[in-house]
Amino acid sequence: MALNHAKVTGILKEGNTVSGVKVQDMLTGKEYEIKSRMVVNAAGHWMDAVCGMMYGQPKRMVRRTKGVHLLTPRLSNNALVLYAKSDGRLWFVIPAGKYSLVGTTDTDYKGDLEAVYAEKADVDYLMQEVQKVFPNLETKDIYYTYAGLRSLPDSGDEKPGNVSRAHKTIDHEKLDGVKGFISVLGGKITGARGISEEITDLVCKKLDIKTKCKTATTPLPGAPIVDQGRIIKICRRDKN
Numbered sequence: 630m631a632l633n634h635a636k637v638t639g640i641l642k643e644g645n646t647v648s649g650v651k652v653q654d655m656l657t658g659k660e661y662e663i664k665s666r667m668v669v670n671a672a673g674h675w676m677d678a679v680c681g682m683m684y685g686q687p688k689r690m691v692r693r694t695k696g697v698h699l700l701t702p703r704l705s706n707n708a709l710v711l712y713a714k715s716d717g718r719l720w721f722v723i724p725a726g727k728y729s730l731v732g733t734t735d736t737d738y739k740g741d742l743e744a745v746y747a748e749k750a751d752v753d754y755l756m757q758e759v760q761k762v763f764p765n766l767e768t769k770d771i772y773y774t775y776a777g778l779r780s781l782p783d784s785g786d787e788k789p790g791n792v793s794r795a796h797k798t799i800d801h802e803k804l805d806g807v808k809g810f811i812s813v814l815g816g817k818i819t820g821a822r823g824i825s826e827e828i829t830d831l832v833c834k835k836l837d838i839k840t841k842c843k844t845a846t847t848p849l850p851g852a853p854i855v856d857q858g859r860i861i862k863i864c865r866r867d868k869n
């Protein structure tokens with residue numbers, strides 16, 4: 630069963646074992662308790678807050694970095710990958726309809742999670758690089774900007790761009806003895822099904838369920854069934 634518009638407001642615990650979640654239906658305001666043998670915390674930027682509900686105090690595991698994009702008039706008909714002269718970072722210009730999408734930045738973010746936007750410094754950083762390649766583009770030509778946050782495993786004090794983009798699975802039973810609670814953070818949309826498979830297999834193992842996750846070979850709803858042999862053949866052809 631899936632429940633949309635439902636906010637987790639608390640974690641149910643019996644001793645050192647998580648036994649479900651408290652949720653609030655954001656459409657009706659009603660609150661419910663949902664019992665379960667396993668809870669997976671995939672709350673992205675809010676992961677620390679959900680962990681905090683379980684531990685009763687904040688737990689810092691996530692490092693957030695901001696990425697800003699600009700939408701500009703069409704700069705190139707090809708996708709371009711470039712390296713910033715100021716700091717050597719990779720950036721790109723890709724066609725987006727009639728326009729170009731320029732991105733991105735990668736800076737630590739400690740502000741309001743509900744109000745992430747491109748600041749002047751973000752736009753200036755990108756424009757400084759863009760104008761080295763496309764000197765005619767001016768800041769006033771930008772149609773709009775948008776910003777997002779990357780939630781990355783907090784691995785210390787390296788530069789934001791050096792923090793691993795690989796996902797991290799945290800079994801809280803191994804971490805500090807809390808049973809029935811798994812957190813997953815980081816990762817990419819492109820790897821989402823692989824990450825889901827890993828988590829599903831871990832949950833099944835913990836619940837002593839012997840079935841293996843079938844994500845890798847199950848088409849998404851509406852997707853055509855494609856023969857795996859054919860995909861391998863096409864990939865090999867593209868390599869040569």
Ligand SMILES: Cc1cc2nc3c(=O)[nH]c(=O)nc-3n(C[C@H](O)[C@H](O)[C@H](O)COP(=O)(O)OP(=O)(O)OC[C@H]3O[C@@H](n4cnc5c(N)ncnc54)[C@H](O)[C@@H]3O)c2cc1C
Nearest residue numbers: 635636637671672673674675696777778779816817818819
């Ligand atoms: C600038 C930028 C560029 C990127 N480029 C790429 C790319 O090219 N390719 C790629 O694959 N990935 C890219 N990513 C990464 C990708 O966007 C993320 O990895 C992905 O969105 C993470 O998904 P998620 O489901 O883990 O987290 P989120 O998308 O953050 O989802 C977390 C969800 O948890 C919910 N939630 C939080 N708290 C609660 C609560 N208490 N109760 C109930 N629900 C709650 C939130 O509402 C949210 O829906 C990029 C990210 C950024 C910022």
